[in-house]
Amino acid sequence: NAGVTQTPKFRILKIGQSMTLQCAQDMNHNYMYWYRQDPGMGLKLIYYSVGAGITDKGEVPNGYNVSRSTTEDFPLRLELAAPSQTSVYFCASSYKQGSSYEQYFGPGTRLTVT
Amino acid sequence: QQQVKQSPQSLIVQKGGISIINCAYENTAFDYFPWYQQFPGKGPALLIAIRPDVSEKKEGRFTISFNKSAKQFSLHIMDSQPGDSATYFCAASRETSGSRLTFGEGTQLTVNP
Numbered sequence: 001n002a003g004v005t006q007t008p009k010f011r012i013l014k015i016g017q018s019m020t021l022q023c024a025q026d027m028n029h030n031y032m033y034w035y036r037q038d039p040g041m042g043l044k045l046i047y048y049s050v051g052a053g054i055t056d057k058g059e060v061p062n063g064y065n066v067s068r069s070t071t072e073d074f075p076l077r078l079e080l081a082a083p084s085q086t087s088v089y090f091c092a093s094s095y096k097q098g099s100s101y102e103q104y105f106g107p108g109t110r111l112t113v114t
Numbered sequence: 115q116q117q118v119k120q121s122p123q124s125l126i127v128q129k130g131g132i133s134i135i136n137c138a139y140e141n142t143a144f145d146y147f148p149w150y151q152q153f154p155g156k157g158p159a160l161l162i163a164i165r166p167d168v169s170e171k172k173e174g175r176f177t178i179s180f181n182k183s184a185k186q187f188s189l190h191i192m193d194s195q196p197g198d199s200a201t202y203f204c205a206a207s208r209e210t211s212g213s214r215l216t217f218g219e220g221t222q223l224t225v226n227p
Binding site: 104 | 120123146148155156157158159160163203207209213214215216217218219220
């Protein structure tokens with residue numbers, strides 16, 4: 001199993017450009033998440049999904065959109081990129097096993113908006 | 115509203131020493147408290163987790179202590195090793211939230227040889 005994969009690893013965007021961060025998992029997990037990580041701020045939840053066709057906002061959804069057409073894929077769309085979106089983005093997935101909801105994280109995408 | 119507060123922000127420990135990282139939470143509905151470990155350039159990975167029906171959980175050199183009345187929990191790393199140098203995040207969630215995690219700010223641990 002590849003686990004959770006993310007592409008691209010790095011990206012530089014100009015202000016106002018748009019892009020899609022790709023995330024895929026091959027573990028048949030129903031839950032998927034997008035986080036952003038800023039220095040000294042921990043991980044903030046952007047959007048999450050409890051299954052194909054179902055998405056919901058997290059703590060910091062403004063400026064982002066998601067879709068979940070399949071169990072495997074959960075792309076994150078940035079429209080009109082702003083410098084405040086410079087961050088490291090992590091995708092994660094999970095399923096309930098006993099009392100654990102262990103989340104499996106991808107390697108991250110480092111995005112710079114200039 | 116910051117629901118999980120973590121301290122210290124950074125920690126330097128000598129090899130063989132004990133590393134202690136503390137977290138406090140506000141939401142009494144939280145019922146799952148994991149710790150994640152993150153190495154530079156990698157995504158976080160689950161290290162150890164606890165439910166509030168126990169006060170302590172130990173896995174090898176890693177122990178979680180949980181104080182429900184104080185709404186606090188901590189990670190203890192015994193016999194700290196240079197390979198433990200990483201960023202550690204505490205988190206909390208409640209079962210009815212679909213396993214959404216609220217993370218602390220993170221602690222950068224450095225273990226000197």
